[in-house]
Amino acid sequence: MKKGLSLIILLILxxxxxxxxxxxxxxxxxVLVIIYSMIGMAWNLLGGYCGQVSFGHAAYFGVGAYTAGxxxxxxxxxxxxxxxxxxxxxxxxxxIIGFICLRLRGPYFALGTLAMGEVLRVTAENLVKFTGxxxxxxxRERTWVGKTWYYYIILLLAIGTYLLIKKVIESKFGYYxxxxxxxxxxxxxxxxxxxxxxxxxxxxxxxxxxxxGAFYTNYMGYIDxxxxxxxxxxxxxxxxxxxxxxxATYSGPTIGAIIMVFLAELIRSNPSLGAAHQTLFGILLxxxxxxxxxxxxxDFPKLAKIFKIGRVSS
Amino acid sequence: xxIQIELFLQTLIAGILLxxxxxxxxxxxxxxxxxxxxxxxxxxELMMVAMYIAFWLFSLLHIDPYIxxxxxxxxLFFLGIALQKFLINPVLRVESILPENQVILTVGIGxxxxxxxxxxxxxxxRSTPVAYAxxxxxxxxxxxxxxxxxxLSMAWSLSFLIAVAITILLWFFLTRxxxxxxxxxxxxxxxxxxxxxxxxxxxxxxxxGIGCALVGAAGCLFLPIYYLFPALGGxxxxxxxxxxxxxxxxxxxxxxxxxxxxxxxxxxxxxxxxMGWAPVGRFLIFVAALVFLPGGxxxxxxxxxxGK
Numbered sequence: 001m002k003k004g005l006s007l008i009i010l011l012i013l014x015x016x017x018x019x020x021x022x023x024x025x026x027x028x029x030x031v032l033v034i035i036y037s038m039i040g041m042a043w044n045l046l047g048g049y050c051g052q053v054s055f056g057h058a059a060y061f062g063v064g065a066y067t068a069g070x071x072x073x074x075x076x077x078x079x080x081x082x083x084x085x086x087x088x089x090x091x092x093x094x095x096i097i098g099f100i101c102l103r104l105r106g107p108y109f110a111l112g113t114l115a116m117g118e119v120l121r122v123t124a125e126n127l128v129k130f131t132g133x134x135x136x137x138x139x140r141e142r143t144w145v146g147k148t149w150y151y152y153i154i155l156l157l158a159i160g161t162y163l164l165i166k167k168v169i170e171s172k173f174g175y176y177x178x179x180x181x182x183x184x185x186x187x188x189x190x191x192x193x194x195x196x197x198x199x200x201x202x203x204x205x206x207x208x209x210x211x212x213g214a215f216y217t218n219y220m221g222y223i224d225x226x227x228x229x230x231x232x233x234x235x236x237x238x239x240x241x242x243x244x245x246x247x248a249t250y251s252g253p254t255i256g257a258i259i260m261v262f263l264a265e266l267i268r269s270n271p272s273l274g275a276a277h278q279t280l281f282g283i284l285l286x287x288x289x290x291x292x293x294x295x296x297x298x299d300f301p302k303l304a305k306i307f308k309i310g311r312v313s314s
Numbered sequence: 315x316x317i318q319i320e321l322f323l324q325t326l327i328a329g330i331l332l333x334x335x336x337x338x339x340x341x342x343x344x345x346x347x348x349x350x351x352x353x354x355x356x357x358x359e360l361m362m363v364a365m366y367i368a369f370w371l372f373s374l375l376h377i378d379p380y381i382x383x384x385x386x387x388x389x390l391f392f393l394g395i396a397l398q399k400f401l402i403n404p405v406l407r408v409e410s411i412l413p414e415n416q417v418i419l420t421v422g423i424g425x426x427x428x429x430x431x432x433x434x435x436x437x438x439x440r441s442t443p444v445a446y447a448x449x450x451x452x453x454x455x456x457x458x459x460x461x462x463x464x465x466l467s468m469a470w471s472l473s474f475l476i477a478v479a480i481t482i483l484l485w486f487f488l489t490r491x492x493x494x495x496x497x498x499x500x501x502x503x504x505x506x507x508x509x510x511x512x513x514x515x516x517x518x519x520x521x522x523g524i525g526c527a528l529v530g531a532a533g534c535l536f537l538p539i540y541y542l543f544p545a546l547g548g549x550x551x552x553x554x555x556x557x558x559x560x561x562x563x564x565x566x567x568x569x570x571x572x573x574x575x576x577x578x579x580x581x582x583x584x585x586x587x588x589m590g591w592a593p594v595g596r597f598l599i600f601v602a603a604l605v606f607l608p609g610g611x612x613x614x615x616x617x618x619x620x621g622k
Contacts, residue, residue, distance in 0.1 A: 053414040055421075100601050103608060107353040107417045108563070111555045112604070118552060119597040126590045181411075231548065236421060243418065247411050275433050282425035286401060289419045293410030 014155060018148040027147040031154055031219060033254075033261045035212050038158045039234070040241035040253025042208035045165050047239070048248035049174060050201040051181025052102070056113030058234035059097065059120045060090050060206040064213025065228040066124060069137035072217075074130075079139050082214035090210030094203040102198050105184065114235070121229030136224025139217065150219050157215065161208050166250060168204065177201055178248075232278065237264075240281065243288055246297030255296055320462040325585040326578060327466065333577025334474040335535055338481060339550060340557030340569035342528035348501035348564030349521040352402075352416045356424035357529055357554050358547030363427060364390050364530030365542045366435060372442045372537075379442055379537040380476060386534050387527040394526025397423060398519050424547060431544035441541040444469065473535040480531055481570065484524075488566065497521050501564055529554070549593070556600045562612025571611045575599070 018027065039057060047053045067089045068082020101112040124131045131137070144150065168174060176197045179187040188194050217223050228234070237260060245256025263284075267277040292299045339361065346354050354360075367389055368382040377385075401423065405416050412418075449468040488494035499507040500517045508514050529550075557576055561568025576599060583595030603610060 048411070051412070053412060053417070100604055103604055107414055108559070110414055110417055111353055111355070111552075112600075115552055115555070115597055115600055118548075119594055122590070122593045126594075232425070236425070239418060239421075276429060278425045278429035279433070282422040282429065285422035285425070286419060289410075289415050289422070290401070290404055290408065293405075293408045293412075293415055298411070 011159075015152075018151055024147060027151060029261060029265055031147060031151055033257045034151075034154045034158045035216060035219075036237065036241050036261055037254040037257035038154070038161050038212045039209050039238050040245065040257050041158075041161050041165055042205040042212070043238045044242050044248065044253050045168070045177075045208075046201045046205035048242060048252075049169055049181065050177040050198060051184075052198060052201065053106075053110045053239075054113040054202075054205075055110045055231075055235050055239070056097075056115070056117035057205075057209050057238045058229045058231060059113070059117040060094065060209035061213040061216070061234050062117075062120060062124065062225070062229035063093050064090050064210030065217045065223045066131060066137070066213075067210070068214040068217035069139070069223050070130065072139055073132070073137050078143075079214075079218050080143070082217060083211055086210040086214040087207045090206045090213075091203050094206035095199065097206075098199040098202045102195060102202065114231070117229060117231060117235055121225050121231075124225035124229060131225070134224060134226070136222060136227075137217070139221040142221055143218065154215055154219070157211060162250070164204075164208075169250075173197065173200065237281075240285055240288075243285065243295055246295030246299075249295070249297040252295050252297040259296075316462055320464065321585065323462065324464055325581050327464065328470075329578030329581035330574060331470045331474045331577070332581055333574030334477045334481075335532055335573075336553060336557055336577050337570040337573025338477045338532040338535070339529050339554045340561060340573045341481065341484065341566055342525040342532070343554040344558045344561060344564055344566060344569040345497070345501075345521055345528070346525040347558060349497060350402075350518055353420070353555065354522075354525065355417060355420040355551055356397075356427060356547070357525075358550030358552075359424040359427040360390060360393070360526050360547075361529045361533040361536075361550050362431060362542070362544060362547045363393070364533035365537050365546075366431060367530075368534040368537050369440055369442060369542055372444075378444065379534050380472065383476070383531045383534040387531045390530030391523040391527040394523040395519055397526075398522040402522070403515075403518075424551070428544050428547055435544065437544055439541045439543045442537050444538050446472070446538075467539070469538040473539055477532065477535055480528070484528070485566075493517075493520065497524075552593075553596065556596055556603075558610075559600060560603045560610055562610025562615075565610065565612035565615075567615060568610050568612035575611075 017030065022030070039061060042060075043054065043057055064082070064086035067086040068079040071077060071082050071085060072079040097113065097116050101109055101116065104112045125133055127133070169177070176187070176192050179190070179192060180194050180197060184194055213228060216228065241256035241260050242253050243256070244259055245254065246252025264277065264281075267273050267280055273280070288295070292302070296303065339357070343354060343357050346352070346357075364386040367386040368379045371377040371382045371385060372379055401419060402416055405419050408415070446468045451466040451468065451471070453462070453464040486494075488498055496507065496512045496517050497520065499510065499512055500514050500521075504514060507517075553576065557569055557572040559572075560575060561570070561572030576596065579595055579599050580592050584592045587595070607613065609616075
């Protein structure tokens with residue numbers, strides 16, 4: 001009961017956020033946080049629960065973004081149709097990627113997906129007739145000038161994602177996923193069709209990331225292959241969002257996204273640190289892996305203990 | 315027709331030369347993968363570091379990139395040992411949900427290396443203008459009335475020959491010395507090696523160092539024929555990985571064959587489809603290897619042996 005109440009309060013606070021008059025820049029950062037937490041949740045489903053670490057989530061994000069962009073530039077309808085269409089396109093892509101990459105295990109799967117993301121970027125750069133190549137796609141008429149409606153749309157999408165993933169993880173699928181992560185051979189010998197369930201996790205994860213990509217096209221109004229298929233800015237930041245927040249936790253990706261997006265903005269806006277943002281990200285990643293391997297949420301008891309001890313000694 | 319054949323043969327030669335260098339990168343990764351069971355995603359970035367060492371030796375002290383192999387390879391060996399001892403080994407002991415933490419860790423190392431190179435050396439494209447870079451051998455020099463004309467760049471052939479020499483040296487090291495045999499034993503079966511008295515922990519450190527030294531040597535060999543920029547690492551990491559999959563995981567012989575196949579395939583796509591598509595060609599070969607030959611070339615070699 002108490003938990004439900006706090007959830008409702010949180011929802012009301014989130015819904016009221018645009019009313020307190022944040023600047024356009026702050027709203028932009030909040031929207032980015034929600035986009036990244038959505039991709040993070042999607043990654044967490046595949047990587048955290050099912051144990052298939054993907055380095056290629058930019059592939060789904062980029063294809064989702066380009067679905068919206070191409071629908072707009074070639075068919076001439078509004079790019080919002082990209083949201084439903086990207087689900088179809090990205091699910092099909094996930095099936096193909098799954099067919100190829102899910103033969104691989106562990107780190108090999110990771111690198112296989114990394115290669116997929118890179119290849120889709122190169123393809124998007126070279127298929128100039130279809131994607132516009134490096135010139136990218138520009139959405140000329142923006143639906144809204146302000147950010148409030150964009151905020152509500154992505155918030156709804158993210159809440160939907162959260163509920164969907166919670167539902168999936170608490171169903172028997174979730175148990176299958178975790179058993180595959182813990183020991184794939186044991187899962188298989190218990191009669192779980194591991195390939196099917198891994199494919200299900202991949203398709204769900206891909207489709208959610210694709211929707212986020214399609215939203216990104218509508219929101220930013222401009223995409224090019226180097227942005228939406230970026231290995232560092234999408235694939236690796238997604239992994240960091242989940243690693244920092246907490247692998248295989250419900251709220252981890254959101255907390256990770258808040259930390260990572262604000263940290264990135266802080267570092268980039270500082271002229272003397274701006275160039276070094278990847279170094280700092282890399283060091284943060286190394287630090288997290290060595291000292292907090294399960295992220296802030298996953299290792300919260302450990303953190304609490306450290307700070308309590310710190311307080312006693314001081 | 316003659317021009318067609320000429321173009322084809324020229325592409326083939328370029329592919330083989332490129333393949334020899336690729337093999338060296340691939341062997342480094344496959345060694346690390348065989349012994350440590352992790353993928354070193356900072357492989358290309360380590361190569362970039364070696365290339366910068368060779369570049370600065372060339373532009374400040376006028377040392378030929380081929381001679382700086384002798385500096386860069388040991389430097390990378392010690393860098394690799396340091397990374398393994400202070401970063402990767404501690405993570406192997408940490409309890410976590412995801413076993414892929416070490417792989418993600420190497421991504422972090424790669425990011426730091428690439429970004430530091432950008433900060434310190436700027437993201438300009440650089441190259442070493444060696445005197446022999448423009449020289450070449452021509453078929454007509456040796457055979458007066460050859461029906462077709464083929465050329466062989468001096469720098470490319472030198473790089474290729476040194477790469478082959480290093481590969482042969484490595485083969486002697488792995489098959490003839492105690493340390494080499496221990497490394498192979500560790501790769502084959504960790505527990506059995508431990509029972510036989512192999513110091514597995516030291517072998518891991520040494521292997522990581524050797525893998526880094528190999529890719530460092532490859533970097534020096536690439537410098538006279540390629541250009542250098544801080545973000546070049548990523549693409550070579552991918553190349554190394556494709557070679558490892560193609561050759562068969564952890565197989566040194568497979569990596570050599572895989573490297574040559576990839577080199578030929580890449581120079582063919584570059585000639586007949588255009589430079590921009592070379593990464594896609596690389597990937598097609600990767601997918602084909604996964605779908606049709608999951609064990610890599612090594613499994614072919616093995617089944618041939620068993621068949622006899």
